[in-house]
Amino acid sequence: MWMQKKWFKLFVWYVTISFFFAFGAILISMFRFGPTEQEAMSFMMGMMKAMETSLMGLSMQVKEDANIQRLVYESVQFAFPLLAISIAGGVYVRCRRKV
Amino acid sequence: MKFDFILHWLWALVFSILALSGIAMAGAKYGWVMQYDIATADIVHRLAAVVYVLLTVIIIFYEIIRILRRDKTKKPWLVFGPSGYGLFTFITTLVFIITGAVIWLFMDSNHAATAFTLWIHEKLTYLAAASVIWHIYMKSHALKWPKNKERKAR
Numbered sequence: 694m695w696m697q698k699k700w701f702k703l704f705v706w707y708v709t710i711s712f713f714f715a716f717g718a719i720l721i722s723m724f725r726f727g728p729t730e731q732e733a734m735s736f737m738m739g740m741m742k743a744m745e746t747s748l749m750g751l752s753m754q755v756k757e758d759a760n761i762q763r764l765v766y767e768s769v770q771f772a773f774p775l776l777a778i779s780i781a782g783g784v785y786v787r788c789r790r791k792v
Numbered sequence: 793m794k795f796d797f798i799l800h801w802l803w804a805l806v807f808s809i810l811a812l813s814g815i816a817m818a819g820a821k822y823g824w825v826m827q828y829d830i831a832t833a834d835i836v837h838r839l840a841a842v843v844y845v846l847l848t849v850i851i852i853f854y855e856i857i858r859i860l861r862r863d864k865t866k867k868p869w870l871v872f873g874p875s876g877y878g879l880f881t882f883i884t885t886l887v888f889i890i891t892g893a894v895i896w897l898f899m900d901s902n903h904a905a906t907a908f909t910l911w912i913h914e915k916l917t918y919l920a921a922a923s924v925i926w927h928i929y930m931k932s933h934a935l936k937w938p939k940n941k942e943r944k945a946r
């Protein structure tokens with residue numbers, strides 16, 4: 694059984710601890726004082742940097758490109774009928790099942 | 793190793809990465825989680841989101857194939873289920889994906905939609921994080937370290 698292997702137990706502990714850290718971080722951040730001016734500045738600086746060097750900035754550049762915008766628009770035109778067909782297929786399969 | 797078992801733990805790992813990187817971007821109070829490196833948090837969050845959506849699609853397709861094959865064997869490790877925590881996970885996942893897509897696509901074109909979905913996305917994160925702690929508590933037997941048989945034999 695994989696769950697009994699030590700390396701896998703370590704993985705489970707790692708994932709569990711990460712969730713406890715995430716939940717702890719939320720509680721600490723939510724109920725503490727602040728943010729201080731320095732923290733607000735650091736956050737704003739981080740956001741500004743993200744606008745330039747991350748996917749956030751890249752996506753903004755993409756939106757300024759007319760060709761890509763047209764491609765996205767046409768993809769959306771395809772996406773909605775496909776979504777409708779998928780939902781109809783799902784409902785059909787679910788209704789056909791006897792149990 | 794079972795397919796549903798792999799999916800469960802991959803999904804848990806990706807969700808953990810999403811939670812941590814997402815919290816770092818939630819506001820100035822939360823930025824310390826990733827030392828205010830919002831650019832890295834943003835890249836990590838978006839890349840993990842793509843994997844998260846792919847895994848979700850795989851799980852849904854896996855479930856559809858099971859229905860079509862009339863496979864009624866119990867899959868205790870599957871992420872989504874028809875009731876209980878599985879149903880809660882399924883609904884929250886869909887809301888996460890829809891709101892995430894709106895935030896990603898309309899960030900600088902429709903500010904009202906982005907602000908509204910961002911609010912839902914953030915509040916749902918807190919709810920999902922609390923629910924995961926509850927889920928871990930209920931399944932805490934998985935954390936028990938295997939006993940050393942040799943030592944026991946002595």
